[in-house]
Amino acid sequence: MKGPNGLGKPVRRVVIAGGGTAGWMAAACIAKVLGKRLDIKLVESDEIGTVGVGEATIPTLLNFHHLLEINEQEFMAETKATFKLGISFENWRNVNEDYIHSFGLTGTDHWTAGFQHFWHKGRERGLAGDYGDYCLELRAAQENKFAHLPQNGRNFGMNYAYHLDASAYARYLRRFSERFGVERVEGKIVDVTASALTGHIRSITLDSGVDIEGDLFIDCTGFRGLLIGQALGVEYEDWSEWLFNDSAAALQTASVGDAIPLTRSIAHPFGWQWRIPLQHRVGNGIVFSSRYVAEDEAIQALLGNVEGEALMKPRVIKFTPGQRKQVWKGNVVAVGLSSGFLEPIESTSIHLIQRSIIRLMQMFPTNGIAQTDIDEFNRQAAMEVEHIRDFIILHYKVNNRIDAPYWMDARNMAVPKSLQHRIDLFRETGRVFRIPNELFAENSWIQVMLGQGIMPLRHHQTADLMGDEELSHFLGGIKGQVDRTVAGLPPHQAYVERYCAAP
Ligand code: FAD
Secondary structure, three states, X not given: OOOOOOOOOOXXXXXXXXXXHHHHHHHHHHHHHHHHHOEEEEEEOOOOOOOOOOOEOOOHHXXXXXXXXXXXXXXXXXXXXXXXXXXXXXXXXXXXXXXXXXXXXXXXXXXXXXXXXXXXXXHHOOOOOOXXXXXXXXXXXXXXXXXXXXXXXXXXXXXXXXXXXXXXXXXXXXXXXXXXXXXXXXXXXXXXXXXXXXXXXXXXXXXXXXXXXXXXXXXXXXXXXXHHHHHOOOOEEEOOOOXXXXXXXXXXXXXXXXXXXXXXXXXXXXXXXXXXXXXXOXXXXXXXXXXXXXXXXXXXXXXXXXXXXXXXXXXXXXXXXXXXXXXXXXXXXXXXXXXXXXXXXXOOHHHHHHHHHHHHHHOOOOOOOOHHHHHHHHHHHHHHHHHHHHXXXXXXXXXXXXXXXXHXXXXXXXXXXXXXXXXXXXXXXXXXXXXXXXXXXXXXHHHHHHHHOOOOOOOOHHHHOOOHHHHHHHHHHHHXXXXXXXXXXXXXXHHHHHHHHXX
């Protein structure tokens, strides 16, 4: 029912269904930013538990923590976190061929042509090293080093993210949220009551018989999508024609050496395997397509390729790659796995959680829910995830592997036009343009396109204006600065130990 302002009723009672990473991130942010005006309850079920994975992040998480005024040392100590400078892609382009997609810039910003054009000219003239030689984060990762480097008085001189213990992170955010007034309710949601008139959800019922009423519901129930899918019937768009993986097996092992500041992503003939080094253990898992391999075989491949003693039995997780057709419907906003999931490569899911929460803050329906806000929210969410989808498909589409049908089929598949255009443009001209508001910047696209095996045919004419001596001086200057900085960095493991010892 609409009020005199054309809106629904004011929102005072927020109910968050589910307490995984999504639920507690939502609770923490809403409570910190708007807590004084709202009554916030979070319902979770210890019996059901969380998906228990999602331990690699990207640098945008620092912005989220900045907003929450989280103390980094305390957060890292409590979540047993390490620093992450990028992802090592092993056997992806071809068996025994590796590359790193790192955070940060490669080379310098140039106003007419990107650094890749100068590097490309340098390669042709025999004056340039590997593309990664000009990236501080990549070189530091290769040397297993890390430090916070000051830039403009802030600690963002080196672009980094974290590897973190997902369960410890949820616990950490729970304590944070409770300090800001969030009430946690333990129990299993067994029923949902909606208004026959508006279709809005009125309350959820727990197995204890307790009803919890709300004005706005945030569905963080994971793959179940209890409110958005089961109660409101919002359909799911299936993207498995481009993203073949639909299963994973996760396994935690004891650490056997120093934690490296890289997520390792090791390709197999039917998928890929992750290794995420934390302070106290290593997170491992294998992501695969059930169309190409039997579950047992995938698990054996995982077990045969971990270091350190297994701390649990492998846990299988099934998923459908894709996205809800609407992530906000009526008075339900889906955040996290309930809204969709592509696959773990490139660690974008926690980022998307954070983006949904920030977007909700920007459009928070304090004075009532407006359909225009819902439409805009859904439009932005769809666009954002489609860009990420294209970037992820790129990793599969462009490969030179001839050893397995999985990789050959990926190479031969038709991809979205938006992606095909970017691949063609880069191959022919070396040009890449970031679409406004898309997550991955030019340097990410370039690193992955080069890494997966596309070498542009040409470079921008600006690079030709430089003679060999000038170009050599230009490239050498950048490389020299990167090398000197890396030489002065401490080992990553020692830095983490020192940093987390004194929160
Ligand atoms: P969940 O963790 O599943 O939480 C759901 C919550 O809802 C739980 O608290 C549960 O108890 C509750 N719940 C469900 N049903 C009920 C009910 N009936 N009653 C009461 N409570 C209920 N993301 C990254 O960013 N980086 C990664 O490296 C990464 N790796 C991944 C690897 C795999 C194999 C998978 C599958 C995902 C990965 N993700 C990753 C995604 C990431 O795990 C999720 O985005 C993140 O954990 C958030 O999950 P969630 O909170 O939406 O769901």
